[in-house]
Amino acid sequence: MKKYRFFVLLLSAFMTFSTLFFSACNTKQTKENTNRQPEITDIVSVQPNPKTPQNETDRTLLTSFETYDEVVNMRLLNSFGKAQISSDHATEGSHSFKLTVNGNYITQAHPTIAIPTKTEYIEKTDFTDVDKIYLDVYNANDSEQTVYFSYLLKKNAATAPSSETACTIGANQSATLTFELNRDLMNYFVDLENVLFVRISFDCASEYMQPYRNFYIDNLRYSTTTDPIDDSVNLRKEDEIESCDSADFLMAWSNINQYTYAPSVISFNKDSRYIKEGTGSFRVNNVPNTGVTGTGPTYNVGWKINPKVSDMRDYYSYSFWIYNDCDQTLKLRASYHYSTGVNYPTQGSEELDLKPNDWTYVEVTTEHLLANGVNPKNFNWLSISVWVPRTVPYSFYFDAVYLNKTPSEHKEF
Numbered sequence: 001m002k003k004y005r006f007f008v009l010l011l012s013a014f015m016t017f018s019t020l021f022f023s024a025c026n027t028k029q030t031k032e033n034t035n036r037q038p039e040i041t042d043i044v045s046v047q048p049n050p051k052t053p054q055n056e057t058d059r060t061l062l063t064s065f066e067t068y069d070e071v072v073n074m075r076l077l078n079s080f081g082k083a084q085i086s087s088d089h090a091t092e093g094s095h096s097f098k099l100t101v102n103g104n105y106i107t108q109a110h111p112t113i114a115i116p117t118k119t120e121y122i123e124k125t126d127f128t129d130v131d132k133i134y135l136d137v138y139n140a141n142d143s144e145q146t147v148y149f150s151y152l153l154k155k156n157a158a159t160a161p162s163s164e165t166a167c168t169i170g171a172n173q174s175a176t177l178t179f180e181l182n183r184d185l186m187n188y189f190v191d192l193e194n195v196l197f198v199r200i201s202f203d204c205a206s207e208y209m210q211p212y213r214n215f216y217i218d219n220l221r222y223s224t225t226t227d228p229i230d231d232s233v234n235l236r237k238e239d240e241i242e243s244c245d246s247a248d249f250l251m252a253w254s255n256i257n258q259y260t261y262a263p264s265v266i267s268f269n270k271d272s273r274y275i276k277e278g279t280g281s282f283r284v285n286n287v288p289n290t291g292v293t294g295t296g297p298t299y300n301v302g303w304k305i306n307p308k309v310s311d312m313r314d315y316y317s318y319s320f321w322i323y324n325d326c327d328q329t330l331k332l333r334a335s336y337h338y339s340t341g342v343n344y345p346t347q348g349s350e351e352l353d354l355k356p357n358d359w360t361y362v363e364v365t366t367e368h369l370l371a372n373g374v375n376p377k378n379f380n381w382l383s384i385s386v387w388v389p390r391t392v393p394y395s396f397y398f399d400a401v402y403l404n405k406t407p408s409e410h411k412e413f
């Protein structure tokens, strides 16, 4: 017993030091995390997770934010703010994670903590059986706040986020938030067996110089179910590649490249000025000044989708609309490929000008795909990417991505 007490004292001393250290390092940490690729290590631990509370035997701990070694692997994204280990408002173990949340009001990308899997702390990467996520939160603000849970998943050579599940928490309250995951929906778009990060997000600041918001979080855990996933769900209409009418459909899209090389954020837009058809469109914004390799005035960012078409020769073309929210003409790159194991579309592309502050219709014919060597029965990816300004905030929107059986009336090139 004496030995145990001594160990606790030592640990406390270590934690105090760690708290200071992590806090002091935080600015650097945030900057590095924005620029750095996920650090996925191949450490495989055979230790079972022993930290399941006795009164919650159906819940398994993911993290309790106890040690510096553990939290240093977490990434703070999208101008997050700060995070540090705290001894206040702990609900599991003796420490919580104190968050000072900012988020860039221009990008509207949620400030996010990304917690890596496949580590000695979280071995689990297959989350197929996980139906609920639990997080203890103390909302130290005078207003109701929303907290989001999502996954980042491996998808071929790229990554894709799952949709965000939201929970609200009242002002100056502590609560256990329960995120009920729609496994059927997620399974339609992403591979739940390949989770790279579990992510906790918050709303962005909504205006310039908005005061930071404070939260304490602890005791992130999950429960599982034996219910099978319903894989008969079909969310697309005939000949529709992407309607952009639901935030859930964002899951179908992957970054064209590693974040480091093509840093951008894709999000759901409901502003009717930027919708061509239906109830929504997708917005892509750049992440200016992130030290991307290269020095030109623009760099290429974009997102790609598997069109899930069995034979492209059944169609005349695919098409989409794109809005360039900028006062100058920019270059679009509509690329397509069928190769596997290559994370950048190399099979062919259309480059064309995007009119300033206007919609442009883009149609790529099957004839053109065939002429560029695309295997019509294995048309894996189509991507929509734009050469965006390197240092200035910028957005483009796209909508109504369809397969067309006949030449469409909008054809412009």
Ligand SMILES: [Ca+2]
Pocket (backbone or CB within 6 Å): 064, 065, 066, 090, 091, 092, 093, 094, 095, 096, 218, 219
């Ligand atoms: Ca804890």
